[in-house]
Amino acid sequence: MVHADRLYGAAAEPCELLIRGAHVLDPRAGLDEPRDILIRGGRIAELGVAGTLSAPDGGELLDATGKHAFPGFVDPHVHLRSPGQEYKEDIESGTAAAAAGGFCAVIAMPNTDPIVDDAAVLRSVVDAACRHAHVPVGFLAAITRRSEGQELTEMAELRDAGALGFTDDGRPVVSAGMLRKALQYQRLAGGVLALHEEDPGLSGGGVMHEGPVSARLGLAGIPSLSESTMVARDAALARYEQARVHFQHLSAQESVAALEQAKQAGARVSAEVCPHHLTLTDDLVRTLDSRFKMNPPLRAESDRRALVAALRSGLIDCVATDHAPHARHEKEVPFEQAPMGTTGLETAFAALFTELVMPGELELEVVVERMSGGAALYALPTPRIAPEEPANLCLVDLGARFEVGAKGYVSRSENCCFHGRTLHGRVVLTVAAGAVAFRTPMLAQAGALA
Amino acid sequence: MTTAMPRHLISIDDLDRSRIERILDRAESFAEVQGREIKKVPALRGRTVVNLFYESSTRTSSSFELAAKRLSADVVNVRSIGSAVDKGESLKDTVQTLSAYDPAAIVIRSPEVGAAQLVAGWTEAAVINAGDGKHEHPTQALLDVFTLRRKLGSLEQANIWIVGDVMHSRVARSDILAFKRMGASVTVCGPPTLIPRGIEALGCEATATLARLHEADVVYVLRMQQERMRESFVPSLREYSERYQISAAQLRPGQLLMHPGPVNRGVELSADAIDSPVALIGAQVKAGVAVRMAVLYELLVGAPLLAAVA
Numbered sequence: 026m027v028h029a030d031r032l033y034g035a036a037a038e039p040c041e042l043l044i045r046g047a048h049v050l051d052p053r054a055g056l057d058e059p060r061d062i063l064i065r066g067g068r069i070a071e072l073g074v075a076g077t078l079s080a081p082d083g084g085e086l087l088d089a090t091g092k093h094a095f096p097g098f099v100d101p102h103v104h105l106r107s108p109g110q111e112y113k114e115d116i117e118s119g120t121a122a123a124a125a126g127g128f129c130a131v132i133a134m135p136n137t138d139p140i141v142d143d144a145a146v147l148r149s150v151v152d153a154a155c156r157h158a159h160v161p162v163g164f165l166a167a168i169t170r171r172s173e174g175q176e177l178t179e180m181a182e183l184r185d186a187g188a189l190g191f192t193d194d195g196r197p198v199v200s201a202g203m204l205r206k207a208l209q210y211q212r213l214a215g216g217v218l219a220l221h222e223e224d225p226g227l228s229g230g231g232v233m234h235e236g237p238v239s240a241r242l243g244l245a246g247i248p249s250l251s252e253s254t255m256v257a258r259d260a261a262l263a264r265y266e267q268a269r270v271h272f273q274h275l276s277a278q279e280s281v282a283a284l285e286q287a288k289q290a291g292a293r294v295s296a297e298v299c300p301h302h303l304t305l306t307d308d309l310v311r312t313l314d315s316r317f318k319m320n321p322p323l324r325a326e327s328d329r330r331a332l333v334a335a336l337r338s339g340l341i342d343c344v345a346t347d348h349a350p351h352a353r354h355e356k357e358v359p360f361e362q363a364p365m366g367t368t369g370l371e372t373a374f375a376a377l378f379t380e381l382v383m384p385g386e387l388e389l390e391v392v393v394e395r396m397s398g399g400a401a402l403y404a405l406p407t408p409r410i411a412p413e414e415p416a417n418l419c420l421v422d423l424g425a426r427f428e429v430g431a432k433g434y435v436s437r438s439e440n441c442c443f444h445g446r447t448l449h450g451r452v453v454l455t456v457a458a459g460a461v462a463f464r465t466p467m468l469a470q471a472g473a474l475a
Numbered sequence: 476m477t478t479a480m481p482r483h484l485i486s487i488d489d490l491d492r493s494r495i496e497r498i499l500d501r502a503e504s505f506a507e508v509q510g511r512e513i514k515k516v517p518a519l520r521g522r523t524v525v526n527l528f529y530e531s532s533t534r535t536s537s538s539f540e541l542a543a544k545r546l547s548a549d550v551v552n553v554r555s556i557g558s559a560v561d562k563g564e565s566l567k568d569t570v571q572t573l574s575a576y577d578p579a580a581i582v583i584r585s586p587e588v589g590a591a592q593l594v595a596g597w598t599e600a601a602v603i604n605a606g607d608g609k610h611e612h613p614t615q616a617l618l619d620v621f622t623l624r625r626k627l628g629s630l631e632q633a634n635i636w637i638v639g640d641v642m643h644s645r646v647a648r649s650d651i652l653a654f655k656r657m658g659a660s661v662t663v664c665g666p667p668t669l670i671p672r673g674i675e676a677l678g679c680e681a682t683a684t685l686a687r688l689h690e691a692d693v694v695y696v697l698r699m700q701q702e703r704m705r706e707s708f709v710p711s712l713r714e715y716s717e718r719y720q721i722s723a724a725q726l727r728p729g730q731l732l733m734h735p736g737p738v739n740r741g742v743e744l745s746a747d748a749i750d751s752p753v754a755l756i757g758a759q760v761k762a763g764v765a766v767r768m769a770v771l772y773e774l775l776v777g778a779p780l781l782a783a784v785a
Contacts, residue, residue: 236673242588
């Protein structure tokens, strides 16, 4: 089922639901007060003063007093691992994890096995999403064949087959000349070029941020410059070619500075940042727990602060999880051997709420807005809690605490960098594209049929 | 009044100064045993020590084996070559298999940072890190401190220079921590390409030349590995030797010379330095057995120090 332009999910029954008394926070709509939300046929039919609306005929009434309703989150960066690595995750389990985290849409990366670098592979994942996805999925295709940085993919055909945009994510486009051709070709094919910025000559065999902690541990470092020099280079290329690029998972304060310069100079660039880079630092790598191994790596406290400030100011446009599931046997090895990546869909909001909003470092409305900021960057409709809009929202109990991983994960993998932490802000209901994609069992009991 | 030993020895960070001193004191009493005709005490009779070596090693593996045998333990040596490890068995499975034999201790050497710490999570045995990648080699640091304490009486106020490839050296990391903990000041010196950024956070100074080498009381020279040249950390061994090789002529009277072995003669050390009377290299090797006996004893038995060992 095609939900919007280039967004694919399984057909689900449009919900008939009254959410009563939720505190609705939709910063874009300027809404920040208790409301009844009436959903009919999967669309928001009416927003009423709390306690005034009644449930639709044959529909359900949910008492949401004390809970918050937010526009559904949109994640522009997830790894669903299908095809080829279904032992880590697949479209069904990954989108179930997304729904459990309050996401109403996700964008999947093409670094699967095989890589999504031709229309046939793309059609196969689109088809799988139409059958199994709990929330709509958009797909990026590779910029270069096998993401090897040597030859362009058939970008125009891939766009026709449904690609939202292009990325060689997991790897940089090393050659400036190669990237320049892709940027030129974008004028024909369209679609955003999303870039994993890393100069392999600088990052080498690095496994963590370069600094005092890597010096202490004897681990090869990935200097911040390996990212920021590529951000600066590619911003210059984008400007020269008047192209549209998106910087993925920024991690370093030097990259923030390069992004600021690029935006001030008028380059058509945007950027995302991950919850783990906003909340954790390389100090955690002292534990040598491979859950803290990801690329880009956790960096210093000054980097973390710069990222938070850039997200608040809007310089960084949105939050992305870079949800990167890996099997237990792959991560249960010495740090240097372990693959890079952390899961993040189920913990993104709670991590930001607990680690940034509760201590007063970031405002709740900023987090809520940036959690769906990725949609517009890929020309997808931004979820809104407003009459006539398709129902894309989540209901969150900000007072509910949970220990991450204590009851397992919805994702097939358990390599979550927040594992064992107590987080506040539990998602209790997700409505995606007009259908209930996730609800906690507790909520089911509280709900009463009208 | 005695401080309890940690369950495992993964890092020098597991030991405060009083624990280090306790291990060294114990090692002194075992060193005395080494002078006897029958060099054996019954402390670990009936208990098993597994030596799990994923990397080639001569002195560390043989001294751990001797140490365990001289404490009367049963010893199992597992090397990656010719074992199930060779057949692709994971570290976790190997450790769980060996743990089924109920060893009192597992001594592990691995090319991977953090291997010993992982092993500690998978076994009931006490785990002793015999070197994990470029991270740490705590028993080497303990025998270095032991050797220096014997020579100097105390490391307090001693000025120790560590010269060479600090970046790739687990010995350097454990030594910096241990020397600092014992009251010494530490300077690391080597080509800037082989001094890791941020090393000062360990509490040492860093310098690129030997110009102030005369300030050192102890010159601790690291092994320079051939492959560092191929990786362009240094342009040639010739240039490295010219700038960083320690010869007898460079040492002033009263300075002590150390090296963890094995030495590349004519690269980081000249032959006359190795053979000079201020070189403690032989004493370091000799200390290895007594110190490793002390580590095994303290982790596995840990009785009050004044108890008789014989």
